[in-house]
Amino acid sequence: MPLRFFNTMTRQVEDFTPREPGWVGIYTCGPTVYNFAHIGNFRAYIFEDLLQRHLEFRGFRVQRVMNLTDVDDKTIRGCRAAGVSLDEFTAPFKKAFFEDLDTLRIKRADHFPEATEKKHIDRMISMISDLIAKGHAYRAEDGSVYFRIRTFPAYGQLAHFRLEDLRDGVRVSNDEYDKENAGDFALWKAWDERDGDVSWESPWGRGRPGWHIECSAMATGILGPEIDIHCGGEDNIFPHHEAEIAQSECVTGHRFVRLWMHCRHLQVEGSKMAKSAGNFFTLRDLMDKGWSGREVRFALISVKYREPLNFTFEGLAAARASLQRLDEWTLRLRELAGASDAAPLPGDMPSMDAFGEGLDEDLNISGALAGLFEVVRATNRLMDAGQLSPGQSRTLLDWLAGLHSVLAMEPEDIGIPSEIQALLERRVDARAAKDWKLSDELRDKMLAAGWQVKDTKDGQKTTRVAPAA
Ligand code: AMP
Ligand code: ZN
Numbered sequence: 001m002p003l004r005f006f007n008t009m010t011r012q013v014e015d016f017t018p019r020e021p022g023w024v025g026i027y028t029c030g031p032t033v034y035n036f037a038h039i040g041n042f043r044a045y046i047f048e049d050l051l052q053r054h055l056e057f058r059g060f061r062v063q064r065v066m067n068l069t070d071v072d073d074k075t076i077r078g079c080r081a082a083g084v085s086l087d088e089f090t091a092p093f094k095k096a097f098f099e100d101l102d103t104l105r106i107k108r109a110d111h112f113p114e115a116t117e118k119k120h121i122d123r124m125i126s127m128i129s130d131l132i133a134k135g136h137a138y139r140a141e142d143g144s145v146y147f148r149i150r151t152f153p154a155y156g157q158l159a160h161f162r163l164e165d166l167r168d169g170v171r172v173s174n175d176e177y178d179k180e181n182a183g184d185f186a187l188w189k190a191w192d193e194r195d196g197d198v199s200w201e202s203p204w205g206r207g208r209p210g211w212h213i214e215c216s217a218m219a220t221g222i223l224g225p226e227i228d229i230h231c232g233g234e235d236n237i238f239p240h241h242e243a244e245i246a247q248s249e250c251v252t253g254h255r256f257v258r259l260w261m262h263c264r265h266l267q268v269e270g271s272k273m274a275k276s277a278g279n280f281f282t283l284r285d286l287m288d289k290g291w292s293g294r295e296v297r298f299a300l301i302s303v304k305y306r307e308p309l310n311f312t313f314e315g316l317a318a319a320r321a322s323l324q325r326l327d328e329w330t331l332r333l334r335e336l337a338g339a340s341d342a343a344p345l346p347g348d349m350p351s352m353d354a355f356g357e358g359l360d361e362d363l364n365i366s367g368a369l370a371g372l373f374e375v376v377r378a379t380n381r382l383m384d385a386g387q388l389s390p391g392q393s394r395t396l397l398d399w400l401a402g403l404h405s406v407l408a409m410e411p412e413d414i415g416i417p418s419e420i421q422a423l424l425e426r427r428v429d430a431r432a433a434k435d436w437k438l439s440d441e442l443r444d445k446m447l448a449a450g451w452q453v454k455d456t457k458d459g460q461k462t463t464r465v466a467p468a469a
Contacts, residue, residue, distance in 0.1 A: 003058060003360050005229075006306060008260040009158055014368050018228045019258065023061050025223040026052065029215060029232040029240070030066040030112070033093040034074040035261075036282040039296065039311060040266040040273050043103060044233040046297060047263040047305035047363070049106040052232065053406045054359045066109040067218045068094060071116050072211050076198050086116070088196050100283045103293035104300075105408040111222055115214040123217040124209045125202050127251050128187045136250045140178040141191035144207035149183045152246045158260060161237035185243050186210040210242035216251075219244070225252035231261045263305040269312055286316070290450045292413055295319045301407070304365050317465075322373075324463055327411045329376045330400065332383055336393040345389025346382070350374040355403055372403060417460055420451050424460055427453070438452060 003016040011330075018024045028048045031037045037045075045066075052062050069075070070090045079089035081163055101108065113120055128145055131137035136151045149155045149163065156163050163183075192200045193228025199206040209217075225248070232241065241260065248256040265272075268279040285298055298319040303309040321434040345352070358364045379396060382388040404410050416424070423442050430438040443453050452465045 001357070002359060003055070004362055004429055005259060005261060006362050008262050011160070014259070014328060016259065018060070019226055022059070024055055024063070024228045026062060026064045026229045027107070027215075027219040027223055027227050028064065028066045028230075029236050030068050031093075031097055032069040033097060034078045035093060036096050036102060036284060037163055038204065038273060038284070039281050039283060040099070040233070040268075042106075042283060042296075043300045043305075043309060044220065044231075044263050045101070045106055046104060046300045048218045048231050049408075050301060050305075050359075050365070050406070051229070051261065052107060053408070054356075054363065055289060057132075057356065057402070057406045058360070063223070064109040065111045065113065065219065065222050067215060067318060068097070068112055068114045068440055069211060070094070070114050071208055071214075074206075076195055079404040080194070089094075093167045096284075101178065103283060103287070104297045106292065106407075113218040113222060115191065115218070117180075120214070120218050120221065121200055121209065123221045125188075125214050127213060127217055127247065128209075130251050131187065131247065134250060137187055138180065138247075139204050140190075142178065143207060144178075145188035145204055146179050146184040146427040147187055147243065147246060147314070147357070148180060149185070149246065150181060152250060154249075155183075155242060155246050156241050158245060161238075185212060185239060187213045187247070188239070206362075212240055213247055214242045215240070216247040216256075218457060220252060220256075225256070226252040227257050229261060230257040231263075232260045234264055237262055237291050249401055259273055261305075264308050266300070267308060270310055273311075290317055291320075292412060294409060298323055298409060301413060302365060303361055320465065322369075323409065325373070325376065329380060330397070330411060332380070333393040333397050333400075336383065336388065337390050337397055340390035340394050342395040342398055343389055345392050345395055345425075346387075350378050352399060355406075359406065375399075416451070420449065420462065423464065424453070427460065431455075 004013050005016050006013045026048070028045075030045075048064075048066075049242055053063055055062050071086060075086060075090055079086045084087055115121075128137060131147065132139065132145065135148070137145050137147050139145050152272050153163065156165075187210050188202060188207050189210060190202055190204070191208070195208065199208055220232070223262070230244075237260075245256050267273065268277075268281065271277060271279065273280050283293065283296060287293070288444065295316060296319075299311070299316050302319065302322075351357075351365055351371060352375065354374065355368045358367030358369075358371055361367070375396070379388055382428070427442040430436075430442060446453055446462070449461050449466060454461045454463075
C-alpha cells in the first residue's frame with residue numbers, strides 16, 4: 001500500500017511518489033537563532049522527525065536538510081542590542097538548539113546549512129544575478145533587489161490566492177517605498193546603519209540576503225532543483241514558501257517541490273503562545289519544572305500534525321501516564337521473556353500492523369498509537385491469566401523495538417534520584433517503627449517532587465507522576 005500525505009499545494013491527500021524510487025530528499029525550514037527555540041517550533045521539528053522515521057521504517061532512504069537562519073532582521077537586532085558580533089550572538093542559540101534536538105530525541109538531519117556560510121551566500125548572489133538577468137528581479141535606487149511578482153503568474157498557488165487579490169492588500173513598509181509593486185519581496189537588502197557591521201559585498205553594493213532566498217539557495221544547492229518534500233509550520237506557507245517557489249523555479253526552470261507539508265501551530269492553554277501572555281515555554285522551562293524530554297516529545301507527537309494541538313500541563317501529565325503504561329508493560333515483557341527466543345503470537349491478537357498503517361495514511365498518529373495500546377491491553381490480559389509464553393514476550397519486544405525506531409520512546413534508564421532514595425529508606429524505617437504519621441509525611445514529600453509511592457506485598461514501588469502544583 002502506498003504512503004499517502006496531504007499536499008498543501010493541491011489540498012488533497014495524495015499517493016506519495018518520490019522522484020527516485022526508494023530515495024527521499026526533504027528540506028525543512030529550521031530555527032532563526034536569535035533566541036531559544038520554543039515548544040511550538042519543536043512541534044514542527046518533531047512532526048518532521050516522525051515523517052523521516054516513518055519513511056525509513058517503510059524502507060526509504062532519506063536525505064534531510066534543515067537550515068539555520070543565522071542572519072535576518074531579528075538576529076541583527078539581537079546582536080546590536082547585545083553589542084557583540086553576529087556570530088558571537090547566534091553561537092549559544094545554535095548550541096542550545098542541538099542540545100534540545102537530542103533531549104527530544106529528534107534525529108539529526110544530514111545537513112544543517114547556515115545561511116551565513118560563504119558558499120551559500122555566493123549561491124544566493126548568483127541566483128539573484130540570474131533573476132535580474134531574466135527580468136524577474138530589479139535593483140531599487142538604494143541598492144536593494146526585489147523579486148517582480150507579476151513575472152511569475154503562479155505566485156499565490158501554494159497559499160491559494162490570486163495575484164490580483166494581493167496587490168491592494170499588502171502593507172508597504174517605509175523602507176521599501178521604491179518597490180514597483182507592493183507585493184514584490186526583497187531578495188537583497190541594501191545595508192543601512194541599523195545593520196552595523198553585518199554586510200556582504202555584492203554586484204548591487206553592500207547588503208545582506210532576504211530570508212526567502214536563503215532557503216531557496218540552500219535547498220537547491222544541496223538537494224538539487226527538484227525536492228521531494230518541503231516542510232515547515234503553517235506560518236511558513238505565505239510569504240516564505242510562496243517566495244521560495246517563485247525564486248527557485250525562475251532560476252532552475254524546474255518544479256521546485258513535489259510535496260508540501262505544513263503542521264498546524266501549537267497553542268498554549270487555548271491561546272497563542274506569546275511572551276507577553278506569560279505562556280511562552282522553551283524546552284528548558286519544562287525541564288526545570290520536572291518534565292523529561294521524552295514526555296514533552298510524547299505530548300507533542302501524539303496529536304496529528306494537521307490538527308490543532310493545545311499545549312497544557314494536563315496534556316503533559318497524560319503523556320507521562322501513557323508512557324508509564326508502556327514502561328510497565330515493557331518491564332513485564334522483559335521479565336517474562338528472559339533469554340528465550342521469539343515464538344509465534346496467539347492467533348487472536350489485535351492487528352500488529354495498525355501502528356504502521358495508521359502512519360501510512362498522512363501520519364495518522366492517533367490511529368497508530370491506538371493500535372499500539374490495543375496490543376498492550378490484550379497482552380496484559382494474557383499475562384494476567386498466565387497465558388503468554390516467554391517466547392511470545394520476546395516476539396512482542398522485538399516488535400516494539402521496530403515501533404521505537406519511529407516513536408523513539410524507549411524507557412529512560414533514569415534511576416531514582418538519590419534524594420528520593422534517601423526518603424524511601426527513611427520511610428522503610430518509619431514503617432518498621434509503625435510511625436504512620438512520618439510514613440505519610442515522607443510519602444507526601446515524594447509526591448510533591450513527582451514520585452508516587454505505593455506499598456505492595458514486595459515493598460515500596462515508586463513511579464514518576466506530575467509534580468504537585
Ligand atoms: P522560526 O524560528 O520562527 O523561523 O520558526 C522555525 C519553525 O517553527 C518554522 O517551521 C515555523 O513554521 C515553526 N513554528 C513557529 N511557531 C510555531 C508554532 N507555534 N507551532 C508549530 N510550529 C511553529
Ligand atoms: Zn525556509
